[in-house]
Amino acid sequence: xxxxxxxxxxxxxxxxxxxxxxxxxxxxxxxxxxxxxxxxxxxxxxxxxxxxxxxxxxxxxxxxxxxxxxxxxxxxxxxxxxxxxxxxxxxxxxxxxxxxxxxxxxxxxxxxxxxxxxxxxxxxxxxxxxxxxxxxxxxxxxxxxxxxxxxxxxxxxxxxxxxxxxxxxxxxxxxxxxxxxxxxxxxxxxxxxxxxxxxxxxxxxxxxxxxxxxxxxxxxxxxxxxxxxxxxxxxxxxxxxxxxxxxxxxxxxxxxxxxxxxxxxxxxxxxxxxxxxxxxxxxxxxxxxxxxxxxxxxxxxxxxxxxxxxxxxxxxxxxxxxxxxxxxxxxxxxxxxxxxxxxxxxxxxxxxx
Numbered sequence: 001x002x003x004x005x006x007x008x009x010x011x012x013x014x015x016x017x018x019x020x021x022x023x024x025x026x027x028x029x030x031x032x033x034x035x036x037x038x039x040x041x042x043x044x045x046x047x048x049x050x051x052x053x054x055x056x057x058x059x060x061x062x063x064x065x066x067x068x069x070x071x072x073x074x075x076x077x078x079x080x081x082x083x084x085x086x087x088x089x090x091x092x093x094x095x096x097x098x099x100x101x102x103x104x105x106x107x108x109x110x111x112x113x114x115x116x117x118x119x120x121x122x123x124x125x126x127x128x129x130x131x132x133x134x135x136x137x138x139x140x141x142x143x144x145x146x147x148x149x150x151x152x153x154x155x156x157x158x159x160x161x162x163x164x165x166x167x168x169x170x171x172x173x174x175x176x177x178x179x180x181x182x183x184x185x186x187x188x189x190x191x192x193x194x195x196x197x198x199x200x201x202x203x204x205x206x207x208x209x210x211x212x213x214x215x216x217x218x219x220x221x222x223x224x225x226x227x228x229x230x231x232x233x234x235x236x237x238x239x240x241x242x243x244x245x246x247x248x249x250x251x252x253x254x255x256x257x258x259x260x261x262x263x264x265x266x267x268x269x270x271x272x273x274x275x276x277x278x279x280x281x282x283x284x285x286x287x288x289x290x291x292x293x294x295x296x297x298x299x300x301x302x303x304x305x306x307x308x309x310x311x312x313x314x315x316x317x318x319x320x321x322x323x324x325x326x327x328x329x330x331x332x333x334x335x336x337x338x339x340x341x342x343x344x345x346x347x348x349x350x351x352x353x
Contacts, residue, residue: 012349030333038322042128045200046318047207050309051191091182101162111201207311230294240287244280
């Protein structure tokens with residue numbers, strides 16, 4: 001019969017009581033380390049924005065099915081829109097390199113007004129680092145030098161190419177991607193954007209910039225085809241207008257030069273020019289109508305976003321309280337000492353059943 005190993009609780013508690021002084025030392029050191037970590041961690045502030053995007057209208061049957069499905073947390077907006085980018089994809093969009101790089105040149109100012117620069121420079125030179133991260137950063141820098149893995153583009157860093165970033169640009173982009181969090185409520189399609197930063201004013205500024213960039217991107221995507229159609233109609237309108245003006249000038253010049261001529265050949269030529277001018281005018285008016293419809297189509301396809309909650313400068317930081325960090329480290333220190341005790345006194349605290 002196979003025997004089982006069990007923990008003798010009484011023996012284990014007796015071992016802890018006998019080891020109370022060393023337990024106190026472990027807990028005291030853990031408390032000190034916890035306070036060092038709590039005071040050495042830079043404060044972070046969170047600012048959030050909530051958007052309600054415009055939803056496409058659909059037929060009554062599909063709308064009713066989608067409404068019933070949303071009540072149980074399912075998204076069944078099938079057949080409602082031809083969009084390839086729907087709200088559920090917005091979190092992935094915000095994490096894309098093209099979107100993040102677009103935030104590099106955003107102008108930011110710290111709450112105390114001492115620093116005014118772009119977001120890339122702020123994260124590169126003005127972002128505080130926790131003291132316990134310096135050994136890891138030092139080791140990482142040594143590894144990078146040994147690897148000599150410079151895969152970035154040659155030349156200056158003035159122009160940022162999302163396709164080929166420098167190592168420095170990639171690191172800053174990674175920091176921004178961690179600072180931005182986006183969630184979408186499947187029932188209401190409300191978009192929540194939360195930005196974390198070490199300065200409250202910059203946190204609110206970037207949250208509003210992310211909202212603005214997202215609206216601009218979605219607007220450009222939704223209106224791409226209609227804007228292309230509008231540009232094509234503007235080109236046709238310019239050509240039709242030029243042809244009509246040219247035909248009208250030819251007719252007027254011929255009519256003025258042959259006012260007293262009664263020959264049928266001249267009259268036939270004048271009628272041909274007048275008919276050609278009329279055809280050009282008809283084409284011109286038709287293209288003009290299509291141009292106005294194209295302009296209206298662009299406006300129709302432009303999505304509307306309702307700002308449910310705008311960005312605001314946070315008052316309190318979002319870090320865990322120093323007391324909670326200290327208590328967590330005390331707990332971890334006690335657990336560590338208990339594990340050491342279990343190993344040292346395993347013959348006493350573990351029994352075979």
